[in-house]
Amino acid sequence: MNESSDVKQIVRMQNVVKTYRQGKVEVHAVNDVSLKIESGDFAVLCGPSGSGKTSILNMIGGLDVVSSGKIWVDDIDLSSLNTTQLSEVRKNRIGFVFQAYNLIPVMTAYENAEFVLSLQGASKAECNERTMKILKAVGLEGLEHRRPDEMSGGQQQRVAIARAIVTNPAIVLADEPTANVDSHTAEALLDLMQQLNQEQGITFLFSSHDQHVIDRGRRIIQIHDGKVGADEKRS
Amino acid sequence: MNLNNLAWRNIWRNKRRTLITAFSIGFGIMLSVTFTGSGDYTYTNMIDMGASMGMGHVTVEPVGYHLKPSLDKRLTATAKLQQEILALPGVSGASVRITGQAMFASARKSVGGAFIAIDPAFETPDNNLLMRSLLEGSVFSNKSGRGMVIGSKLAKKLHVKIGKKIVYTTTDVHGEIVSDIARITGIFTTGIDMVDGMLALLPIGTVQQTLSYAPDQATLIAVLIKDQRHAELMRDEIAALPEAKDVAVLTWKKSQPDLAGVIAFDKAGNYISQFLVGLLIAVGILNTMLMSVLERKREFGVMVAVGMSPGTLFRLVMAESFWLAIIGLVLGIIITAPWYYFLYNTGIDLSGTVGSDFSYGGVLVDPTFKVRLFKESIVAILGGVFMLALLAGLYPAWRAGRVVPVESLKTI
Numbered sequence: 001m002n003e004s005s006d007v008k009q010i011v012r013m014q015n016v017v018k019t020y021r022q023g024k025v026e027v028h029a030v031n032d033v034s035l036k037i038e039s040g041d042f043a044v045l046c047g048p049s050g051s052g053k054t055s056i057l058n059m060i061g062g063l064d065v066v067s068s069g070k071i072w073v074d075d076i077d078l079s080s081l082n083t084t085q086l087s088e089v090r091k092n093r094i095g096f097v098f099q100a101y102n103l104i105p106v107m108t109a110y111e112n113a114e115f116v117l118s119l120q121g122a123s124k125a126e127c128n129e130r131t132m133k134i135l136k137a138v139g140l141e142g143l144e145h146r147r148p149d150e151m152s153g154g155q156q157q158r159v160a161i162a163r164a165i166v167t168n169p170a171i172v173l174a175d176e177p178t179a180n181v182d183s184h185t186a187e188a189l190l191d192l193m194q195q196l197n198q199e200q201g202i203t204f205l206f207s208s209h210d211q212h213v214i215d216r217g218r219r220i221i222q223i224h225d226g227k228v229g230a231d232e233k234r235s
Numbered sequence: 236m237n238l239n240n241l242a243w244r245n246i247w248r249n250k251r252r253t254l255i256t257a258f259s260i261g262f263g264i265m266l267s268v269t270f271t272g273s274g275d276y277t278y279t280n281m282i283d284m285g286a287s288m289g290m291g292h293v294t295v296e297p298v299g300y301h302l303k304p305s306l307d308k309r310l311t312a313t314a315k316l317q318q319e320i321l322a323l324p325g326v327s328g329a330s331v332r333i334t335g336q337a338m339f340a341s342a343r344k345s346v347g348g349a350f351i352a353i354d355p356a357f358e359t360p361d362n363n364l365l366m367r368s369l370l371e372g373s374v375f376s377n378k379s380g381r382g383m384v385i386g387s388k389l390a391k392k393l394h395v396k397i398g399k400k401i402v403y404t405t406t407d408v409h410g411e412i413v414s415d416i417a418r419i420t421g422i423f424t425t426g427i428d429m430v431d432g433m434l435a436l437l438p439i440g441t442v443q444q445t446l447s448y449a450p451d452q453a454t455l456i457a458v459l460i461k462d463q464r465h466a467e468l469m470r471d472e473i474a475a476l477p478e479a480k481d482v483a484v485l486t487w488k489k490s491q492p493d494l495a496g497v498i499a500f501d502k503a504g505n506y507i508s509q510f511l512v513g514l515l516i517a518v519g520i521l522n523t524m525l526m527s528v529l530e531r532k533r534e535f536g537v538m539v540a541v542g543m544s545p546g547t548l549f550r551l552v553m554a555e556s557f558w559l560a561i562i563g564l565v566l567g568i569i570i571t572a573p574w575y576y577f578l579y580n581t582g583i584d585l586s587g588t589v590g591s592d593f594s595y596g597g598v599l600v601d602p603t604f605k606v607r608l609f610k611e612s613i614v615a616i617l618g619g620v621f622m623l624a625l626l627a628g629l630y631p632a633w634r635a636g637r638v639v640p641v642e643s644l645k646t647i
Contacts, residue, residue, distance in 0.1 A: 064641040088544075095541075104534060104538070105248075105534075106248060
C-alpha cells in the first residue's frame with residue numbers, strides 16, 4: 001500500500017480485533033487489522049461471506065465496537081466516544097448505504113434524502129437547496145414526492161445514496177450496495193457513485209463480493225478470515 | 236422533517252391498531268366520566284339533601300354540643316351572627332334552630348322523638364327537606380304560635396291527623412322537665428323511615444319560651460352554601476366573623492359523620508374502579524406502542540446508524556404516544572358528549588330496581604342515575620388520561636432509545 005503524506009487519512013485502523021461469542025466459542029471476525037483509507041479513495045473490501053468485511057465496515061461506522069485496537073475516523077478516536085458522541089460522528093462525518101436500502105417508509109424520497117441534514121439542524125432553505133441538488137445529481141429529479149414503496153429498488157438505492165452524501169460526509173460506507181438490484185441497475189448505481197467520487201471527491205469504502213463492484217474499485221482490499229490479505233491500488 | 240410530523244405519520248402506519256387504541260382511550264374517558272360524573276352528582280345531591288335535613292352544610296353551635304348535645308348548651312345573640320353569616324358571599328341561607336329530644340303524646344299514645352324548632356320566616360322548601368316533603372296541610376307561619384309539623388310515620392304511631400293536639404315534653408335549660416301543647420298543621424313524608432317516624436317541626440319562639448331560652452338563643456345556626464365543595468372555606472370564613480367567638484363551626488363532615496363515612500367509602504370504591512379503567516387504558520397503549528417499537532427495530536437501527544441520537548429516538552416514540560393520546564382524547568370527547576348530555580338531562584330511571592325512596596347514609600338518594608361533572612373533574616379526567624398515555628409510552632420509548640444499530644440492522 002502506498003502512503004502519501006499530503007493526502008488526508010479519513011480512516012485509520014490499528015491492530016483492530018473483533019471477537020464474537022457464539023455460545024462458549026469465541027469467533028475472531030476481525031483479527032489484527034491495520035488499515036488506512038485516504039481521502040478520495042474508492043475502495044472495496046472484498047472477500048467471501050463471513051470473512052469480516054461487514055464487521056470492519058460496522059466498526060469504522062461506529063455501529064459496533066472493537067474488542068481491541070483503535071479506529072480513527074477523520075482523526076477522531078472512536079473508542080473514546082459514548083453512544084451519543086458516536087451518533088454525532090455518524091451524523092456529521094459518515095454516510096451509510098445499506099444492502100436493503102433501509103429508507104424510512106413514511107417519508108418521501110425528498111424527506112429521506114433530507115433526513116440527516118434535518119438531524120444536523122440545517123435551515124429549511126439549506127435543506128431544500130442541498131437536497132434538491134443531490135436528488136438531481138443522483139437522477140431522481142421529479143420523483144421527490146414518491147415514497148419508497150412507489151419506487152423501484154434502483155431508485156430507492158439512489159435515494160439511499162443521496163441520503164448518504166447530502167451532508168458532505170468524510171466517507172461513505174456502502175455495505176453490499178448492489179446486492180439487491182439487477183446487474184443493469186447495479187452498473188448504473190456504480191456509475192453514479194464513481195461519478196460522485198471523481199467529481200465531488202467523496203470517499204467511498206465498499207464491502208462487497210460482487211464482481212461489478214470489485215471491477216470498479218480503485219483500491220481492492222482482500223479480507224480473508226478476518227485478516228487483510230492483498231491491498232491493491234489500481235490506476 | 237420535524238419529529239412531530241414523523242411521529243404523526245408513524246402512528247397512522249397501522250390505522251386499525253391506532254384506531255382501536257384510540258377508541259379504547261375514548262371509551263376509558265366515557266367510563267371515567269360516567270363514574271366521576273355519577274359521583275359528583277350523587278355526592279352533591281346527598282350532601283345537599285343531608286344539609287337540608289337540619290344541620291346545613293356548615294353548622295354553628297355551642298362548643299362541645301356536637302360531642303354531647305344538651306339543651307343547656309346554647310348560642311346567644313344568634314340574630315347578629317345570622318346576619319353576618321347571610322352577608323357572606325357563597326352563603327345561600329342561614330337558619331337559627333333549636334334541636335332536641337322530646338316525648339310526643341297524643342290522646343291515645345306516647346312516642347319518643349326529636350324536634351327541630353324553626354323560624355318559618357327563614358325557612359323555605361329549598362333549604363328545609365321537611366318543608367319540601369310536606370304531604371298534607373301546611374307549615375305554621377307564626378314563630379310564636381302553637382303549630383306543629385310531624386312525620387307521617389310519627390303521626391301514624393300517635394294516631395293523629397291534621398288539627399289534632401300533641402303534647403311534647405322535654406327538659407329545659409335548667410334540666411327541669413317541661414311540656415307544651417301544639418296543634419298539627421302539616422304532615423311530611425321524606426321516605427326516610429327514621430326521619431318520618433320520629434321528627435317534628437316546632438315554632439322556635441314558642442320553644443324558646445318553653446325551654447326558658449332568651450329570644451335570640453338557640454342550639455345551632457344551619458348554614459346552607461351555594462357549592463358544597465366550599466364547605467371548609469365557608470367554615471373558616473364563618474369562624475373568623477366577629478360574632479363567632481366562643482362557638483364551634485363544623486362542616487357537614489363533622490356534623491353528619493355517617494354521611495361523610497358513606498361518601499368516603501363510596502369514593503374509595505369509585506377510585507378503585509377508575510384506577511382499573513386507567514390500568515386497562517395504560518396496558519392498551521403500552522401494548523400498541525411496544526408492538527410498534529418492536530416492529531420497527533430495524534428502522535430505528537437505520538435512524539441511529541445515520542446519526543439520530545438515542546435521545547431523539549426516545550422523543551420520537553414519546554411524540555407518537557402524545558399524538559395517540561390526543562387522538563384518544565378527541566375521540567373520547569366525541570363519544571362521551573352525547574352520552575353525558577343524555578345522563579345529565581334525562582338519566583336512567585332506576586326506581587324500578589332500587590325503589591323511589593332509596594336512602595343511603597341516612598339521606599334519600601335520587602333513584603335516577605344522573606351525572607354532573609365539576610370543572611376540576613373534567614380537568615382531572617382529561618389530564619389523567621393524557622398523562623397515563625404518556626406514562627405508558629415511556630417504556631417503549633426507552634426501549635427504542637436503546638436499540639443497538641448493528642443488531643437492529645440484522646432484523647428483517
